[in-house]
Amino acid sequence: MKSSLNFDKASLANYLVIALVGLLVGGLLVSVNSERVVAKKNTNVSPQIFKQNVFADIASEVDSAVVRVNAKIKIDSKKMKRQNPFYNDPFFKKFFGNDFPKGKNGHPRIRQGFGTGFIISKDGYILTNEHVIHNADQVTVKLTDRKEPVKAELVGSDFRLDLAVLKINLDEELPTVELGNSDKIRPGDWAVAIGNPYGLNHTVTAGVISALERPLRINQGDKPRLYENMIQTDAAINPGNSGGPLLNINGKVIGINTAINAQAQGIGFAIPINEAKKVLSELKKKGKVIRPWMGVYMQPVTKEIADYFGLNSTRGALIADVMPGSPAEEAGLKAGDVILEFNKKEVKSPDDVVDLVNKSKVGKDIILRISRDGNKLFLTMSLGERPKEY
Known part of the structure; x- marks a missing residue:
């Protein structure tokens, strides 16, 4: 990332020396153009040096509240053998060896x-992605301050939002991070990512918010994950x-931090924290997010459909x-019905119905005004809880 600062030859030479020293000690050197941050500090260190330390200060402040999550999943070797036609093929064993998911004496293999x-x-409540602990047995x-891992309990999770809440029980007060307001971020704002890429211990990367409200689809087995409102950043986010x-x-x-674009560099995605804050209490109390449900497939009304x-x-x-x-x-709804009103609110498109259902509660009675065979009817429907498979 290019700095917006201009240097004469002397200051540039000083800057290069500073950068070299920083690299030798493993420091993270990035120029931050933030006069607001500098103005808050009363220090004799040059503004340039202080700006370079902003990210290090952030990392130091939150580092102890960031944890590595390890998940163990038992894989049924007999089941995998049936699913994998190359399981006992000598040719593939020659190249892949023990990478085939099998266990000794038919016992399940543990995948970490x-x-x-x-x-x-x-x-001790911890927030992470659902896909990190998906189907985990342990x-x-x-x-950061303990040599041995601590057992964590899965309190609640939601596949659609890709969120999970864990709980660890220790006889001490734990360090925490402060949750901000993702509704107030803008493209161009600085962003810092902390994590354990490729199993390495804490790594800090920095970049900017590249875009907001990005839709994203990630195929995971036979059930894709659909994200509707992602933050895009060029701060490095790796497995x-x-x-x-x-x-x-x-x-x-x-x-x-949730996903990366494998075909491009500098494109990472994160779930806005406000999305998590909306359901955090529900995940902690009920273990899941309860969503209202009608149980219909809908499509827009085209001119041809309207005429018909x-x-x-x-x-x-x-x-x-x-x-x-x-x-x-x-409730008596049938294929071919056209929903015109939802609790006296006009329905212009299927998106309106989806939005109105999502804003309602399970068990709420809804009065629908529909058109059926040219006649206008009123039906009462009680919203149910959305099944896990939908």
């Missing part, structure tokens, strides 16, 4: 994964950084299919 998390309360965390904090220049958490059903406009949401046993089926 790792990631990062951060402590959000003095009594989870431990490694604190093992997942679940770690993305911090602002004040050392407050603004995001949870005798509608005056293309407003509304056409029900393409109703899921068996869903609240919609119990």
Whole structure:
């Protein structure tokens, strides 16, 4: 990243000497153009040197609250043998050796994964990504001041948001990070990522917020993860950084490092911390995020559809299919119905229905105004809890 500062030959020479010394001692040297931060400090150190220490100060302040998360998953070797046609192939064994997921005497093989998390309360609650501990049989965390890992309990998780809350129980108050406000960040703001890339202990990288509200799809087995509102940053995020904090220049958490673009450099993604704050209490109390559910597939009303059903406009949401046993089926909704109103609120598109359902609570009675075979009807539907598989 290029600095916006201009140097004459003398100051440039001094700068190069400073940079060389910093590299020899392993320091992180990045120029931060932040007069606001400098103005707060009363120091005899030159502004240039102080700016270079901002990231080191942030790392030092939050380092003890960032933990390494280790997950152990038992893999059924018999099941893997059935799924992998090359399991006993001598040719592939020659190249891959013991990398095939098998255990001795038919016992399950243990696969280990790792990631990062951060402590959000003095009594040991930790926030991380769900994919870090997905299907884990055992989870431990490694604190910076302890040689041995500490057993962690999975308190709650949510696949859709890719969030998980862990809990460790120690007879001491633990260091914590402060949660910031991700709604106030802007492209161009500084960002600092701390994590354990590739299993290495704490690593600090810095960059800027590149963009906001990025949609992202990541294929994971037969169930893809769909992210709708990601922070994009060029601060390096590598495997093992997942679940770690993305911090602002004040050392407050603004995001949870989650993913990278494998085809490009300098493109990483983080979940906005405000998304986590919305469901944090629910994850701690109930172990999951409870979402309301109708159980329908919908599509927009096109001009052709409007003409076919005798509608005056293309407003509304056409029900393409109703899921068996869903609240919609119990309410009497059918494929071909067009939802016109949701609790007296006009429905212009399927997105309106999705938004209104998400803002409602499970068990709430909803009055729908629909069009069916050219007739206007009112139906009452009680929203259910969204099944885990949807």
